[in-house]
Amino acid sequence: MSNTATIDSMEEFLAHALALEYESVERYDELADVMEVHNNTELEELFRKLAGFGRLHAGEVESHAADMSLPEILPWEFKWSDVEAPETGDSGETHYLMTAMQALRFASKNEIAGRDFYQSVADTSASRQVRDLAAEFSAEESEHVAMLDDLISITEEDRPDWADDPDPPHMPE
Numbered sequence: 640m641s642n643t644a645t646i647d648s649m650e651e652f653l654a655h656a657l658a659l660e661y662e663s664v665e666r667y668d669e670l671a672d673v674m675e676v677h678n679n680t681e682l683e684e685l686f687r688k689l690a691g692f693g694r695l696h697a698g699e700v701e702s703h704a705a706d707m708s709l710p711e712i713l714p715w716e717f718k719w720s721d722v723e724a725p726e727t728g729d730s731g732e733t734h735y736l737m738t739a740m741q742a743l744r745f746a747s748k749n750e751i752a753g754r755d756f757y758q759s760v761a762d763t764s765a766s767r768q769v770r771d772l773a774a775e776f777s778a779e780e781s782e783h784v785a786m787l788d789d790l791i792s793i794t795e796e797d798r799p800d801w802a803d804d805p806d807p808p809h810m811p812e
């Protein structure tokens with residue numbers, strides 16, 4: 640859909656926010672599972688933490704929506720420009736061999752996209768209530784972005800050839 644469409648009703652906004660948070664949680668859980676299988680405990684914990692933030696946020700959205708009936712929004716009707724929700728990233732960019740820095744950048748990009756989505760609603764919605772809540776959500780996503788920025792600043796740069804295995808396993812003859 641066009642990203643110039645505005646979200647003017649609370650129901651429509653909450654439906655978007657729920658979809659965004661649930662998709663984000665799903666993606667982070669998947670990544671955490673992959674990291675667990677490959678014994679990358681550090682990244683597993685990071686992705687579980689991010690999934691946890693998404694769950695908290697989804698719960699908050701659910702409680703705002705408690706007395707409303709939210710519209711069913713089909714994926715192609717969502718008012719953001721990508722096919723997937725802003726905070727879910729692109730699974731093609733993830734890899735079990737990804738380094739800490741790559742995982743952090745991936746997560747940061749997702750959180751920035753989520754923040755920008757909420758901020759654009761905060762900036763453009765015709766409804767004052769929607770603008771206020773979207774601004775709150777945008778501020779929460781900004782905290783996640785800042786947390787990731789902090790981690791990025793204390794994490795070492797990766798070597799550029801991270802995906803090349805210099806010593807591939809030999810097959811026995």
Ligand code: ZN
Pocket residue numbers: 692693750753779780783
């Ligand atoms: Zn977030």
